Structure formats: C-alpha cells, structure tokens
Amino acid sequence: MTKGRHRIATVLSIALLASGCALTPAATEPVMVEHIRTRAGFAHAEINGSETADRIDWWADLGGSGLSEAVARLRTHNFDLIEARERVVQAELRAVQARGGRFPSAGADLGAAYGRAPVPPAGFEWDDSYSLGLTAxxxxxxxxxLRARERSARLGSSAARLNYVATEQQLIAILAQSWVNAASLQRRLELAIEIAESYRVTYTLTDQRYDTGSRNTAASDVQIARQNLEAALADIPDLETQLAAQLIQIDLLLARPAGQTAQYFESDLSVDRQMIIPAGLPADLLMDRPDVAAAALSYQAALEDIGAAxxxxxxGLTLTTALSFQGDEPGDVVDFDDLLANLAASLTQPVFQGxxxxxxxQIQESEAAALSSAFARAALTALTDVETALVQQSGLIRQLEQLDAALRSAEISNQIAQDRYRQGLIPLLSVLETQRSLNAARLNIILTEQALILARIDLHQSLGGRWFDDAEERQSIAGEVP
Structure with a gap:
C-alpha cells in the first residue's frame, strides 16, 4: 500500500511540474498585419487623423426613418442573421463542453435483484438483494x-460572435444599398415622366404649328416629335419593372412576402456632397473590423489546437475511485460497515499509433499556417476596401462638381432653344438636341449621386467602425479570452 501511494505521489509531482510546460506555440503576427498596424494613415484619405467618425446608425443619415425601420426589422427577422445567431449558440455550447471535460466525472447506479438460491440438502429459498455504486x-x-482545447473552444466562440457581427454589418450594408438603388430608380422614374411630359409639350406645339401651316414646320417634324415622345414613354415601364424588382429584393432581406415594401416606400435620400468621413488609422481596422478580429481569433484557436495535439x-494520468454498497433490504444499502472502496490511478502512454x-x-500546424494567411488576407482586404471606397468617394465628388456645371449650361441652352423655337427662329432638331443634353445631364447627376452614396456605404462597412453603443458592449461581443 505504501509503494502504491508513493507511485501516485510521484506521478502527481510529475503532473505539477509538467503543467508549466507550454506546448502551444506563441502567436506570430503576420508580416502584412504588422505592416498595416504601423502605417501612418490611409493613402487616399483626406483626413488622416486618429479620430474615427461616429458610425452608429449611419444609415439613418442616408435613407431617413424608412431605412431605419427596415434595418430594425432586418436585425430581428432576417433568416441569415437567425442562422448566424444559432451558430453562436452552438459555438458557446461547444466551449461549455470543452470546459466540462476538465472537471471530474461522477456516476451512480442502483440495482435490485430477486432470485432463488438452493438450500441444502434439497430445498431452496427466495432471496432479494440491493446495491448502490458510486464512481468518479x-x-x-x-x-x-484539455486546457488547450477549452481555450480553443472559447476562442472559437468569440470568433463566432464576431462573425455574427460581421454578417449583420454586411446585411445592413446590402439593405442600405438596395434601398439607395430603389430610391434612385424612383428618382429616375420621376425624371422619365418629366421628360416624357416635356416631349409631349414639344410634340403638341409642333403639331399645332403644322396644322396652322407654319412654313418652318413640316410633316417630318411632327413625326420626329412623336417618335421622341413615344421613346420617352417606353422608358417608363422598364423603370417601373426595375423598381418593383428592387423592392421585392428588399422584402426578401426583411423576411416578408413580396409587395409590402412597395406599399410605403418613398424616395428620401440625403446626399451631402461635402461630408467627408474621417477614416482614422489603418491600425483601427484590426480592432474595428469584426471579420479581421474573428480571423485573428481563429488563428489563435488553431495554435491552441496544436498544443492539444x-x-x-x-x-495521460487518470484518477478513479469507486464506492460500492450492498444489502438485503433497501434501508440497509448505505451501510458503511459493508462499504467496498477503490482508488486507482492509471497512466497511459501512446506507444504505437501508426x-x-x-x-x-502536422495537420494542426498546417491549419494554423493557413489561418495565419487568412488573417493577413482579411487585414489586407480591409485596407484595400477602405482605400477603394476613399478613392471612389473623392472621384465622385469631383465628378459631381463638373456635372453641376454641365447641368447649368444645359438648362440655359434648353431655355434659349425653347424660346427661339416658339418664335419660329430655329428648327425642331435644334430644340430636341438641347432637350436630350439637358435630360442626359439630369440623369447623370442622379446616377452619380447614387454611386456616391453607395461608395459611402462601402466606406462605412469597410471601416467596421463603432457598431456598438459603448466599450462594454464591444467587450461582451468580442468575448475576450485571456
């Protein structure tokens, strides 16, 4: 008995000494991540300060209350988000399972038997017995x-929560883009109706002049004016179809039958051309972008998996104990005079596993290398997204300035042409040409403003930003693991 205790004590001493050994490799920051962390600013940012813009509910500044209500519904009803929430629940439960593996396991069994036993010389009697066993x-x-697997599961749970936030950000951006596209289509539809009306006025005037025998108006002029009117009217059904299809896509995002958004949708876009969103520092992306943070956690979890492997x-040392009680009556089962106890320690060492x-x-090491690359790719993608959105925003603002000048010139030219045509001083083709130039300028502004808003949506999404009300909420979502 003394030798057995000495052996157990020796094994436990080895365990205490070995517990300080770190088999999990230290995390090495990818070169690309280090490069981004040390960058002084974005190459195409007009403001390269360390302060980032308040990006909570940024969509309210673009689409008004209608878009805000749609975002609120998306957060609670969108099917992709519901699935993402369940994946978070599953990851958290896997972390609970991993943690449970570090605690002792215990079991109990209760038995009863009734049988016939022989009694010499030739008889028998019925006997019953009861037993209770406890094992741990x-x-x-x-x-x-086990500790490494628990840390890996907790890191995986934190990554799942961040991936949920990334999914929510992406879906809100998609919804905002769809909303902006629908609003732009509605503006284009209104413009098409105005254009058709202007061509109707021109056609009516031309037809009247021809009927009165104006020498400057021929039958061909009437036909050309009619052709332009009919072409303008033909654009309206196509735009109505595109708008209806876009609204149906919004209904899909909001998890409701098609047609509901169309009942209340109104164009309410806010285009502030002077608004420049501070981009902050590239290093902020490593903390603000949930997809980048999730990639970092997945990489750390893979390192813990290496340690476990x-x-x-x-x-491996496993301690087991067993208590066994037996009695002839249920009340006599727990009788410590009849207690049978056993304490054992088993040390297992893999000898041959092929x-x-x-x-x-090696598989886990390869997986960690792959996830390190994925972490670097996510960080570079985030940086590229921001730079692209900044370039687009700057270029579109300059383009709109030129389009404004072109629109003013087209409006003046069209007014002069309309006046001169009514006076019979210029032919119909001249006034139609100025109308086409004016209509093209108005359409270009609508399309360019649409592109500017979409670029700002891309910038909001690419920056990641403060999507939480305070640091405590961010901490709870990130689920920091020591």
Missing part, C-alpha cells in the same frame, strides 16, 4: 491538452 474519475491533464503524444498522433500535430 478525473483526468489530471498533465500536459494541458502535441499533448496527446505524452502520457503515425496518427504525429500526423494530427
């Missing part, structure tokens, strides 16, 4: 494989 076992986790190569365990280590 504990994996001492000498080399920390390495620990499986070493001995290379399975070492291959598992």
């Amino acid at each position: 076992s504990f994996n001492t986790d000498i080399f920390g494989q 390495r620990a499986d190569l070493f001995p 290379g399975r365990l070492r291959a598992e280590v």
Whole structure:
C-alpha cells in the first residue's frame, strides 16, 4: 500500500511540474498585419487623423426613418442573421463542453435483484438483494491538452460572435444599398415622366404649328416629335419593372412576402456632397473590423489546437475511485460497515499509433499556417476596401462638381432653344438636341449621386467602425479570452 501511494505521489509531482510546460506555440503576427498596424494613415484619405467618425446608425443619415425601420426589422427577422445567431449558440455550447471535460466525472447506479438460491440438502429459498455504486474519475491533464482545447473552444466562440457581427454589418450594408438603388430608380422614374411630359409639350406645339401651316414646320417634324415622345414613354415601364424588382429584393432581406415594401416606400435620400468621413488609422481596422478580429481569433484557436495535439503524444494520468454498497433490504444499502472502496490511478502512454498522433500535430500546424494567411488576407482586404471606397468617394465628388456645371449650361441652352423655337427662329432638331443634353445631364447627376452614396456605404462597412453603443458592449461581443 505504501509503494502504491508513493507511485501516485510521484506521478502527481510529475503532473505539477509538467503543467508549466507550454506546448502551444506563441502567436506570430503576420508580416502584412504588422505592416498595416504601423502605417501612418490611409493613402487616399483626406483626413488622416486618429479620430474615427461616429458610425452608429449611419444609415439613418442616408435613407431617413424608412431605412431605419427596415434595418430594425432586418436585425430581428432576417433568416441569415437567425442562422448566424444559432451558430453562436452552438459555438458557446461547444466551449461549455470543452470546459466540462476538465472537471471530474461522477456516476451512480442502483440495482435490485430477486432470485432463488438452493438450500441444502434439497430445498431452496427466495432471496432479494440491493446495491448502490458510486464512481468518479478525473483526468489530471498533465500536459494541458484539455486546457488547450477549452481555450480553443472559447476562442472559437468569440470568433463566432464576431462573425455574427460581421454578417449583420454586411446585411445592413446590402439593405442600405438596395434601398439607395430603389430610391434612385424612383428618382429616375420621376425624371422619365418629366421628360416624357416635356416631349409631349414639344410634340403638341409642333403639331399645332403644322396644322396652322407654319412654313418652318413640316410633316417630318411632327413625326420626329412623336417618335421622341413615344421613346420617352417606353422608358417608363422598364423603370417601373426595375423598381418593383428592387423592392421585392428588399422584402426578401426583411423576411416578408413580396409587395409590402412597395406599399410605403418613398424616395428620401440625403446626399451631402461635402461630408467627408474621417477614416482614422489603418491600425483601427484590426480592432474595428469584426471579420479581421474573428480571423485573428481563429488563428489563435488553431495554435491552441496544436498544443492539444502535441499533448496527446505524452502520457495521460487518470484518477478513479469507486464506492460500492450492498444489502438485503433497501434501508440497509448505505451501510458503511459493508462499504467496498477503490482508488486507482492509471497512466497511459501512446506507444504505437501508426503515425496518427504525429500526423494530427502536422495537420494542426498546417491549419494554423493557413489561418495565419487568412488573417493577413482579411487585414489586407480591409485596407484595400477602405482605400477603394476613399478613392471612389473623392472621384465622385469631383465628378459631381463638373456635372453641376454641365447641368447649368444645359438648362440655359434648353431655355434659349425653347424660346427661339416658339418664335419660329430655329428648327425642331435644334430644340430636341438641347432637350436630350439637358435630360442626359439630369440623369447623370442622379446616377452619380447614387454611386456616391453607395461608395459611402462601402466606406462605412469597410471601416467596421463603432457598431456598438459603448466599450462594454464591444467587450461582451468580442468575448475576450485571456
């Protein structure tokens, strides 16, 4: 008995010493991430300060209350978000399972038997018996494989929460883009109706002049004016179809039957051409972008999986104990005079696994290398997204300035042409040409303002930003793991 206790004490001492061994490799920051972290600013930002814009509910500044109500519904009803929330629940439960593996396990069994036993010389009697057994076992986790798996599961849970936030950001951006596209189509539809009306006025005037025998108006002029009117009218059904299809896509995002958005949708776009969103610093992306943060956590979790796989190569110590009670009556079962107890320690060492365990280590090392690359790619993609959105925003603002000048010139030219045509001083083709130039200028402004708003949506999404009301909420979402 003394020798057995000495052996157990020796094994426990080894376990205490081995628990300080770190088999999990230290995280090495990818070169690209380090480069982004040390950048002084964005190459195309007009403001390269360290302060970032308040980006909570940014969509309210673009689409008004209608878009805000749609975003609120999306957050609670969108099917992709519901699935993402369940994936978070699953990841959190896997972390609970991993943590549970570090605690002792216990079990109990209760038995009853009734049978016939022989009684010499030739008789027998009926007898009953009852038993109660209690067992417990504990994996001492000498080399920390259970702790590594728990840390990996907790990191995976945190990554799942961040991926949920990234999914929510992406869906809100998609909804905002769809809303802007629908509003722009509605503006284009209104413009098409105005254009058709202007061509109707021109056609009516031309037809009247021809009927009165004006020498400057021929039958061909009437036909040309009619052709332009009919072409303008033909644009309206196409735009109505595009608008209806876009509104149906919004209904899909909001998880409701088609047609509901169309009942209340109104164009309410806010285009502030002078608004420049501070981009902050590239290093902010590593904290603000949930997809980048999730990639970093997945990489760290893979390193913990390496530690667990390495620990499986070493001995494992399991302590077990068993208590057994037996009695002839139910009330006599728990009788410590008849207690049978057993305490055992088992030390297992993999001897031959056909290379399975070492291959598992190599698999986990390869997975960590892949996730390190994915982390670097996510960081570079975030930086590229911001730079692209900044370039687009700057270029579109300059383009709108030129379009404004072109629109003013087209309006003046069209007014002069209309006046001169009414006076019979210029032919119909001249006034139609100025009308086409004016209509093209108005349409270009609508399309360019649409592109500017979409670029700002891209910029909001690419920056990640403060999508939470305070630091505590961000901390709870990130689920920091020591």
